[in-house]
Amino acid sequence: MNRHLISAADLSRDDALLILDTAEELAQLAERPIRKLPTLRGRTVVNLFYEDSTRTRISFEAAAKRLSADVINFSAKGSSVAKGESLKDTALTLEAMGADAVVIRHQASGAPHRLAGWVRGSVVNAGDGTHEHPTQALLDAFTMRRRLGRVDGLRVAIVGDVLHSRVARSNVLLLRTLGADVTLVAPPTLLPVAVSAWPCDVSYDLSAVLPKTDVVMMLRVQAERMNAAYFPTVREYSRRYGLDAARMAMLPDHSIVMHPGPMNRGVEIAAEVADSARSTIVEQVANGVSVRMAVLYLLLGGADLGGADLGGAGLGNAGTGARQADAGKADAGEADAGRTDAGRTDAGREGAGWLSNEAAEVAR
Ligand code: NCD
Numbered sequence: 124m125n126r127h128l129i130s131a132a133d134l135s136r137d138d139a140l141l142i143l144d145t146a147e148e149l150a151q152l153a154e155r156p157i158r159k160l161p162t163l164r165g166r167t168v169v170n171l172f173y174e175d176s177t178r179t180r181i182s183f184e185a186a187a188k189r190l191s192a193d194v195i196n197f198s199a200k201g202s203s204v205a206k207g208e209s210l211k212d213t214a215l216t217l218e219a220m221g222a223d224a225v226v227i228r229h230q231a232s233g234a235p236h237r238l239a240g241w242v243r244g245s246v247v248n249a250g251d252g253t254h255e256h257p258t259q260a261l262l263d264a265f266t267m268r269r270r271l272g273r274v275d276g277l278r279v280a281i282v283g284d285v286l287h288s289r290v291a292r293s294n295v296l297l298l299r300t301l302g303a304d305v306t307l308v309a310p311p312t313l314l315p316v317a318v319s320a321w322p323c324d325v326s327y328d329l330s331a332v333l334p335k336t337d338v339v340m341m342l343r344v345q346a347e348r349m350n351a352a353y354f355p356t357v358r359e360y361s362r363r364y365g366l367d368a369a370r371m372a373m374l375p376d377h378s379i380v381m382h383p384g385p386m387n388r389g390v391e392i393a394a395e396v397a398d399s400a401r402s403t404i405v406e407q408v409a410n411g412v413s414v415r416m417a418v419l420y421l422l423l424g425g426a427d428l429g430g431a432d433l434g435g436a437g438l439g440n441a442g443t444g445a446r447q448a449d450a451g452k453a454d455a456g457e458a459d460a461g462r463t464d465a466g467r468t469d470a471g472r473e474g475a476g477w478l479s480n481e482a483a484e485v486a487r
Pocket of ligand 1: 178179250256259289290342343345383384385
């Protein structure tokens with residue numbers, strides 16, 4: 124796995140599956156009385172948020188804390204950014220504080236990529252402009268796999284404001300890597316000019332696509348990024364591209380409805396759809412914590428896990444100098460074996476034992 128997670132395209136199929144399998148094991152932690160592991164004790168994770176966010180920031184913070192990392196939350200409001208400090212100067216400050224990972228959300232597409240050139244730690248993109256949001260795509264894939272048992276071969280429709288959506292781009296890339304078939308559904312004005320080069324189909328007709336869809340992912344109409352009229356009226360948009368109960372009834376029985384949040388209820392999604400049994404919106408938020416724990420764990424390597432399956436998996440594939448030094452005890456063979464194990468069906472059971480040992484350690 125790469126040192127940074129900036130684009131969903133950074134992930135090979137094996138990397139993505141390793142993250143999903145690791146998240147699956149870490150998700151067991153949520154069911155335990157003590158939801159904490161000592162794995163990233165002594166590591167520092169900085170959440171650098173230049174743009175408003177509720178769930179993503181809280182999710183990364185919860186993920187880092189559940190792994191016992193020290194978390195520093197930085198939001199541009201109330202910081203020296205308001206005094207005109209540049210991203211580079213902020214990055215140098217973080218370096219001086221010894222950040223092992225920087226989770227960044229920024230309104231400029233490409234900001235995480237620039238940051239990665241200035242810091243020694245791992246950079247995780249938590250959403251940059253209209254570019255990418257790879258951990259959202261990972262948590263979406265995780266949710267699909269949990270609800271429908273697989274991602275490979277699923278027919279996924281991503282509907283709405285694709286033009287302004289980093290979620291759509293990351294999902295198209297990751298879902299292709301994992302073998303799903305994606306169709307983007309939007310009015311022509313809300314599709315990027317170069318969409319024909321994306322590895323997916325395009326449709327302008329939601330009602331025609333729904334009966335052939337396993338997963339429908341609704342996107343928020345991003346009014347804050349719109350500086351022109353992209354559709355005549357909100358009412359007309361909802362009528363053509365919104366998901367209401369009547370449209371939802373066109374889906375096959377097993378299909379699920381997703382939304383990354385925040386939602387505009389009554390615009391792209393009706394309240395009765397958002398709150399229906401098909402909706403995975405709340406699960407997506409819960410799954411986000413497990414997936415982000417897996418990402419931080421795999422990027423930072425964590426502490427020596429004493430040959431546990433999951434430990435081998437993480438240490439074998441992580442890889443900055445500092446991490447390798449910590450990981451020195453696990454030899455490469457063991458690490459490789461761990462990695463294969465992570466994909467085995469019995470890995471979960473063995474991992475459960477490891478999780479309870481770790482939790483007990485935190486409790487002491
Ligand atoms: C998305 C984002 O910020 O890109 N939300 C999220 O991360 N949960 C989508 C959006 O803002 O519409």
